[in-house]
Amino acid sequence: MAKVIENLYYSESHEFVKVEGDFGYVGITDYAQHELGNVVYVDLPDVDDEVSTGEEFGAVESVKAASDLISPVSGTVVEVNEALEDTPELINQDAFSNWLIKIQLSNKSELDSLMDAAAYTKFCNK
Amino acid sequence: MENKRTCLYDKHVALGALMQPFGGFDMPIQYSSIIDEHNAVRQHCGVFDVSHMGEVYVTGNDAEKYVNHIFTNDITKAPLGKIYYGMMCYPDGGTVDDLLVYKMEENEFFIVINAANIDKDVDWMRQNAEGFDIAIDHCSDYYGQLAVQGPDSESIMEEVLNLPCKELEFYTAKATEVNGETIIISRTGYTGEDGFEVYGSHAFINESWDKLMASGRCKPCGLGCRDTLRFEVGLPLYGDELSKDISPVMAGLSMFCKFDKPEFIGMEALLDEKTNGVKMRLRGIELMDKAIPRHGYKVLKDGKEIGEVTTGYRLISVEKSCAVALVNSDIKLGDEVEIQIRKKTFPGTVVKKKFYEKHYKK
Numbered sequence: 001m002a003k004v005i006e007n008l009y010y011s012e013s014h015e016f017v018k019v020e021g022d023f024g025y026v027g028i029t030d031y032a033q034h035e036l037g038n039v040v041y042v043d044l045p046d047v048d049d050e051v052s053t054g055e056e057f058g059a060v061e062s063v064k065a066a067s068d069l070i071s072p073v074s075g076t077v078v079e080v081n082e083a084l085e086d087t088p089e090l091i092n093q094d095a096f097s098n099w100l101i102k103i104q105l106s107n108k109s110e111l112d113s114l115m116d117a118a119a120y121t122k123f124c125n126k
Numbered sequence: 127m128e129n130k131r132t133c134l135y136d137k138h139v140a141l142g143a144l145m146q147p148f149g150g151f152d153m154p155i156q157y158s159s160i161i162d163e164h165n166a167v168r169q170h171c172g173v174f175d176v177s178h179m180g181e182v183y184v185t186g187n188d189a190e191k192y193v194n195h196i197f198t199n200d201i202t203k204a205p206l207g208k209i210y211y212g213m214m215c216y217p218d219g220g221t222v223d224d225l226l227v228y229k230m231e232e233n234e235f236f237i238v239i240n241a242a243n244i245d246k247d248v249d250w251m252r253q254n255a256e257g258f259d260i261a262i263d264h265c266s267d268y269y270g271q272l273a274v275q276g277p278d279s280e281s282i283m284e285e286v287l288n289l290p291c292k293e294l295e296f297y298t299a300k301a302t303e304v305n306g307e308t309i310i311i312s313r314t315g316y317t318g319e320d321g322f323e324v325y326g327s328h329a330f331i332n333e334s335w336d337k338l339m340a341s342g343r344c345k346p347c348g349l350g351c352r353d354t355l356r357f358e359v360g361l362p363l364y365g366d367e368l369s370k371d372i373s374p375v376m377a378g379l380s381m382f383c384k385f386d387k388p389e390f391i392g393m394e395a396l397l398d399e400k401t402n403g404v405k406m407r408l409r410g411i412e413l414m415d416k417a418i419p420r421h422g423y424k425v426l427k428d429g430k431e432i433g434e435v436t437t438g439y440r441l442i443s444v445e446k447s448c449a450v451a452l453v454n455s456d457i458k459l460g461d462e463v464e465i466q467i468r469k470k471t472f473p474g475t476v477v478k479k480k481f482y483e484k485h486y487k488k
Contacts, residue, residue, distance in 0.1 A: 037144075037156060037159060037160060037350075038159050038160055038161045040161075040418070040440045041416055041417065041418050041440055041447075043417065043467075043468065059468060061418050061440070062160075063160040063161065063350065063354060063439065063440070063442070064155075064160065064350055064353075065420070066418065066420060066468075085416075
């Protein structure tokens with residue numbers, strides 16, 4: 001059974017946002033890593049790149065296929081998780097701790113349209 | 127149309143396999159992890175349900191002549207038990223399928239074809255049988271098939287399945303009686319490792335699978351790692367590296383086309399390709415970066431499109447990202463090219479299609 005964590009925001013394309021002040025850490029959920037299988041490559045944007053809600057900002061790749069990453073929020077990339085470059089399998093070990101990018105949020109009201117843990121659990125079980 | 131199921135379907139589901147459609151069948155893609163299953167085959171032993179593969183018997187006075195007519199390789203005066211790899215081609219040289227031909231008896235050949243092509247192949251064989259004194263017996267529904275692959279496979283075949291196979295040479299087969307049933311064992315596979323394939327009734331295949339699982343000596347392996355294993359050692363997959371538009375010569379497989387035999391369907395076209403050259407051919411590409419090329423991604427040289435990736439992976443046995451691509455034939459080994467991956471292009475070098483050495487027991 002896939003893990004879902006309280007107090008995070010979730011998208012229908014299985015990304016999460018963990019909010020700290022004006023910043024959001026974006027990653028993929030435990031459900032997503034489980035569906036993907038062995039993660040072998042992560043393609044991330046550069047620091048200072050702009051991302052927008054609903055738009056692709058990179059890809060996470062399993063042995064078999066590439067899956068686009070869709071940003072659940074808008075803003076500027078202020079940090080990327082460089083550890084994933086050499087050890088992408090960290091996502092399989094703990095998807096929620098191993099966020100992909102840190103974003104300076106440009107519009108926090110976008111968070112309102114994302115799901116909470118309860119709604120996301122229900123969404124995954126559909 | 128509903129997908130077909132192999133005789134081991136319920137066992138895959140019970141093992142928690144990820145099931146996906148392949149070649150008209152619901153097949154196990156992975157049980158635990160593609161990487162673990164891949165490594166099991168390279169290091170110890172893995173067992174695959176490959177019952178989706180099709181089987182056809184060709185028998186009769188003209189069996190040898192007929193098989194030589196539809197098949198690119200030459201089976202003339204083959205010794206009993208010998209197996210040949212080759213293709214069936216259209217008159218224009220395009221590939222109908224790639225297949226194995228087993229010579230089981232004088233005038234009796236056992237032919238193994240790809241699941242996705244079963245109906246097309248059997249139709250093709252029947253259409254081209256006119257004037258030959260032969261019978262074509264399509265028996266895909268009768269046979270199940272297991273592939274036992276990896277360095278430990280010989281001892282596991284002998285000790286777990288009690289199937290004598292030590293004496294079996296690479297690319298040979300024998301028929302054996304087990305509980306009143308004739309089964310076929312061959313030293314073949316699709317992984318680049320030593321290994322065996324076993325053909326028998328659904329009951330026999332189920333019993334053998336259970337024994338292998340109970341032994342704890344081999345891992346159930348899905349089609350996910352079957353593809354990474356075959357790709358690393360440069361084996362083609364019909365649909366990716368061979369098709370009606372990709373001939374054996376374009377695929378670099380002319381060694382399996384014998385132009386010194388009297389005739390076969392497609393011979394003229396293929397000989398012309400071999401003599402006068404082809405427009406496009408398959409090449410290996412090794413990327414400098416970790417980015418992963420995938421089927422359909424564009425290949426560029428000096429910014430100009432020169433072809434497309436047929437298969438690509440981040441390899442599991444060695445740390446490299448590699449592709450096989452159909453590119454303009456003026457592209458040579460050692461050339462620098464780029465592959466377009468999403469918004470960026472990544473540099474790579476044209477190399478041989480074999481990215482990892484085979485470990486056959488010959």
